[in-house]
Amino acid sequence: SLSELLVPALTESQVAGDQLGITRSVNSLIEKCLVFSVGAAALLYANAEVLGSAVYHSAEAGRYIRILAWLVPIMYMDTVTDGCLRGLGEQLWCMGVNIIDSAVSVLLVFLLLPRYALTGYIIILIATELFNFILSMYRLRKISRLKVSLKAVFLSALCALGTVQFQSLAMRFFPLVRSEGLLCTLSVCLSVLLYVLLLRLCGLRFGKKKPDAGIDPRHPESFCC
Numbered sequence: 001s002l003s004e005l006l007v008p009a010l011t012e013s014q015v016a017g018d019q020l021g022i023t024r025s026v027n028s029l030i031e032k033c034l035v036f037s038v039g040a041a042a043l044l045y046a047n048a049e050v051l052g053s054a055v056y057h058s059a060e061a062g063r064y065i066r067i068l069a070w071l072v073p074i075m076y077m078d079t080v081t082d083g084c085l086r087g088l089g090e091q092l093w094c095m096g097v098n099i100i101d102s103a104v105s106v107l108l109v110f111l112l113l114p115r116y117a118l119t120g121y122i123i124i125l126i127a128t129e130l131f132n133f134i135l136s137m138y139r140l141r142k143i144s145r146l147k148v149s150l151k152a153v154f155l156s157a158l159c160a161l162g163t164v165q166f167q168s169l170a171m172r173f174f175p176l177v178r179s180e181g182l183l184c185t186l187s188v189c190l191s192v193l194l195y196v197l198l199l200r201l202c203g204l205r206f207g208k209k210k211p212d213a214g215i216d217p218r219h220p221e222s223f224c225c
Helices: 002-015 019-046 048-055 059-069 072-087 091-144 150-170 180-202
Strands: none
Touching: 002 019, 002 072, 019 048, 019 059, 019 072, 019 091, 019 150, 019 180, 048 059, 048 180, 059 091, 072 091, 150 180
C-alpha cells in the first residue's frame, strides 16, 4: 500500500526539482522498509512450525515457511523500490526488468523444475527475486543518491536474531497451550513484542509522529508505523 502512495508524492518532488527532498524521502522509506521486512522475516522464521500446523495443518508447510522467510526482506524491499522508481518516472525501466525477470523465470522453470521439482521452484524464486531486486536497487541508487544505512541493516539483523533466540526459549512453555489457534496467536504476538522491544533498546524506530495528526502525502518520510 505504501509503495502505491509513493508514486504521486515522489513525482511531485521530481517536478518541483526537489532532489534533496527525493533523496531524503527515499532514504527514509528504504530504511523503514528494511526494519519492517526483517522483522516480518524473523516472525515467519520463528513461528514457522506453529503457522504450518495452525494454518495448513502440515509440518512440511512449516518447513517451507522457514526456508522462504529468508526471502521476505528482498520481496518487501523490491516492492517499495519499484514504487519509488515509478514515482520518479522510471516505468519503462521497471517494465523492462520485469520482462527480463519473467523470461529468466520461464527458462529456469524449463531447465530446473522437471529435474528438481519443488526444490527447483524455490531456487527459481530466490534467483529471480534477487535478480529483480539488485537491478531495481542499482537504478534507484543511481537516480536518487540512495545510501542504505549499514547501521540499520546491522541492528535490524541483530534484533531479528534476538527475536528468534528468545522465541525459541519461550516456546518451551507454549506446549502447555492445547489449542493450535491460540498457540499460533500467542507465538506471533510474542514475536512482534520482542522485535519492537529490541528495536527500541537499539534505538531504531520507524519514525516519530508529528504533533499534528495525519499523514502528509507530499512528504512520504513523515509516514509512521
